[in-house]
Each structure stands twice: as C-alpha cells, then as structure tokens.
Amino acid sequence: MANYNVCTLPGDGIGPEIIAEGIKVLDAVGAKYGATFSYDERLIGGAAIDATGNPLPEETLEAARTADAVLLAAVGGPKWDTTDSSKPRPEQGLLAIRKGLGLYTNLRPVRTFAALSDASSLKPEVIDGVDLMIVRELTGGLYFGKRERFFDEDGAGADGAKGQRAYDTLEYREYEIERIARQAFEMAKVRNGRVHSIDKANVLDTSRLWREVVHRVAAEYPEVELIDMLVDNTAMQLIAYPRQFDVVVTENMFGDILSDEASMLTGSLGMLASASLGDGTALYEPSHGSAPDIAGRGIANPLAQILSVEMMLRYSFDMADAADDIARAVAEVLDEGWRTGDIKQADTDPNQVVGTERMGDLVVAHL
Numbered sequence: 001m002a003n004y005n006v007c008t009l010p011g012d013g014i015g016p017e018i019i020a021e022g023i024k025v026l027d028a029v030g031a032k033y034g035a036t037f038s039y040d041e042r043l044i045g046g047a048a049i050d051a052t053g054n055p056l057p058e059e060t061l062e063a064a065r066t067a068d069a070v071l072l073a074a075v076g077g078p079k080w081d082t083t084d085s086s087k088p089r090p091e092q093g094l095l096a097i098r099k100g101l102g103l104y105t106n107l108r109p110v111r112t113f114a115a116l117s118d119a120s121s122l123k124p125e126v127i128d129g130v131d132l133m134i135v136r137e138l139t140g141g142l143y144f145g146k147r148e149r150f151f152d153e154d155g156a157g158a159d160g161a162k163g164q165r166a167y168d169t170l171e172y173r174e175y176e177i178e179r180i181a182r183q184a185f186e187m188a189k190v191r192n193g194r195v196h197s198i199d200k201a202n203v204l205d206t207s208r209l210w211r212e213v214v215h216r217v218a219a220e221y222p223e224v225e226l227i228d229m230l231v232d233n234t235a236m237q238l239i240a241y242p243r244q245f246d247v248v249v250t251e252n253m254f255g256d257i258l259s260d261e262a263s264m265l266t267g268s269l270g271m272l273a274s275a276s277l278g279d280g281t282a283l284y285e286p287s288h289g290s291a292p293d294i295a296g297r298g299i300a301n302p303l304a305q306i307l308s309v310e311m312m313l314r315y316s317f318d319m320a321d322a323a324d325d326i327a328r329a330v331a332e333v334l335d336e337g338w339r340t341g342d343i344k345q346a347d348t349d350p351n352q353v354v355g356t357e358r359m360g361d362l363v364v365a366h367l
C-alpha cells in the first residue's frame, strides 16, 4: 500500500479548523483507494512568529522540501497587522515557502456547482456551467520585487514638504513569463483550447514583455486560441460573461485579485481551492485567507480546503479516481442541501446550515 508523507501547515485564524477537515477527507479517501498518509505538522505565519520570531522557520521549509506534498490552510490576522515594515508579517512566511519551493504556477479552478446557482449574487443564467482555470504566476512580480520605505530628506511634496516615501517594484524576467505561459497552453490543450492572457500592456512595460513572450509561446500551440485582454476589462468580463473563459493566465498580483473576484461565481471564496506547482514539493491551499472575522467559531467553510486535497490527489499522487470521488462527494452534499453560512441561500432549511466539522463529516459520509 502506498504511503505518502504530507507536511501540514495549519497557520492562523480558521486555518486549524479547516485543515482538520482536509486531513479527515484525505484519510477517508486513502482508506477507500489503498493509500495511507502520514502527517508532519509544522509552524508557519503568525503562529510561527509567536513561537520563533520567524514566519517561516527553517525546519518548516526543510520539512516541506522533503515531504511528498504540502497541505496549507491560511496565514495572517489582526494580531500581527502592522504598518511598520520592519516587523515580521505572517504573509512573508507564505511568500517565502512559495519561493523556497520554486512554486511558480498557481492553479485556481473556478467551477460552479449546480446546487449553488442561487448562492452567487450573479444571475444563474450567467454563471451556470462556468468552468475556468486561473493560471497565476506565483513567484515573481510585485510581491517579490525590491521595496523600500524611507524618509525623503530632499522633500517631494508640491509644497516642498519632506515626508515618507515608499515603493514596490514590479519586475518580470523573460524565462518567468515563458514557463508560466507554457503551463497555461499545456493546460488549455487538455481542456477547451482557449487561453486568455491578462495584462496591462497599454501602460506597463512588464505587461508588454508579458504579451510578447506569451505570443511567442503561443506559436508552439497552433491548436490553442490566444486572446489578450486588459486586466480592468477582465474584471468586468469575469462577472458579465464568465463562460467565455477557459484558461486565464496572468501575473502574480492580477491573478491574486481576479481569483478572489472569480470565486464569487461559485458563491463564496470558501469554495475556491488552489494548487501551487513548480520545481519543488507541490503545495495545496484554499485561495482565501485566515478569515479572522469568523475564526474560532467552527463555522468556516472547509470545502476550499477539501477541494485542495482533491487537487493534491490529482497532481501529486496520480490518484485521479480518488480526486474525482471527492468532487462527486462535495457535489452530492451540496445537492442534498447542506450549506455552511457563507453559501446558504434564502430558502436553505435552517436545519441544513452546518458548521465546519459537520461539513467535513458529510463529505466523508458521501465517499
């Protein structure tokens, strides 16, 4: 029987609550499909800052490097919020583990579930059948560029007043664009043959380079249609005509923002899973954050975490049947009317509004 070592990173906020449900589902599906999983739980984010002063302790990165896969929940929270750039932040731990493992591809599938067509604020006829894949570049761009905050001795205000200055740098190298573009075209080949490449080439030099490189890669994939779209227009098109999209490839920050927006096509950010792939151990995490506003109450939606486990089985363990089984179980639980608070509808039976743990149990029961 195959045994896989999974490094688990609960992190902060709702993290420990939802990861418990992901692990429960992984164990259940393993028992059904003849695989066992051992877990190596480590610190990241705010919890790691509290224990060690470092949002990504070296032991955590090492454990992730040597694991077969990493399952992460979320990091961050008001306890560690500060505008003082010299203080450690939980989010630095997340960025550092992505960089440390070389995870430059972030896949965020946006699929609507038929049962949730009323949970979205958008009309059912707009969102029914949406099935798109956001391919987000994950280790370059603004979140990793040179940044600085300093007091400007020379003065910069119109009135000559001295003041603070800050900058973040958005930079991309050709090879970074080329490899993410290739991932997108490969993905489109096994999906529906269309790539939307999102940029801001009317303004940004990084986007002009992006567009040029994406077009060069596209020439290797004549069977895939390529459409360039500016990011501001994309933000509108995603909620107006989401079914036009198949694969959406974009740089780090645009992908971050557009994916949170796209999650509402499914009814909730709590439904959006993700897989981060690249050179090292792959990492699976929900697209959302640590939801401090609902943390500790047992009401968070664990389905984004559970669907991230589905992606782990598909991409790291070659267990496509088990992955399909999780997707089926989730769809059946929703079809039966079970809802967490974030996806409940006006006509949801109050007896079917459940907490985090019960939602996990229901998915397991359907496996």
Ligand SMILES: NC(=O)C1=CN([C@@H]2O[C@H](COP(=O)(O)OP(=O)(O)OC[C@H]3O[C@@H](n4cnc5c(N)ncnc54)[C@H](O)[C@@H]3O)[C@@H](O)[C@H]2O)C=CC1
Binding pocket: 014, 073, 074, 075, 076, 077, 078, 091, 094, 269, 270, 271, 285, 286, 287, 288, 289, 290, 291, 292, 293, 294, 299, 300, 301, 302, 304, 342
């Ligand atoms: N990957 C990660 O670890 C990420 C961490 N963060 C961090 O998380 C903290 C909170 O950030 P926010 O901007 O509030 O974003 P968030 O994604 O944590 O929450 C946004 C809204 O969605 C709701 N939500 C998120 N996940 C949910 C779930 N599973 N079930 C039900 N409702 C859910 C929250 O309650 C909140 O109202 C910050 O410290 C931020 O930096 C934010 C995004 C990603």
Ligand SMILES: CC(C)CC(=O)C(=O)O
Binding pocket: 091, 092, 094, 095, 143, 256, 287, 288
């Ligand atoms: C630290 C942030 C970049 C995390 C985030 O918002 C994300 O990856 O979606």
Ligand SMILES: [Mg+2]
Binding pocket: 256, 257, 260, 287
């Ligand atoms: Mg985000």
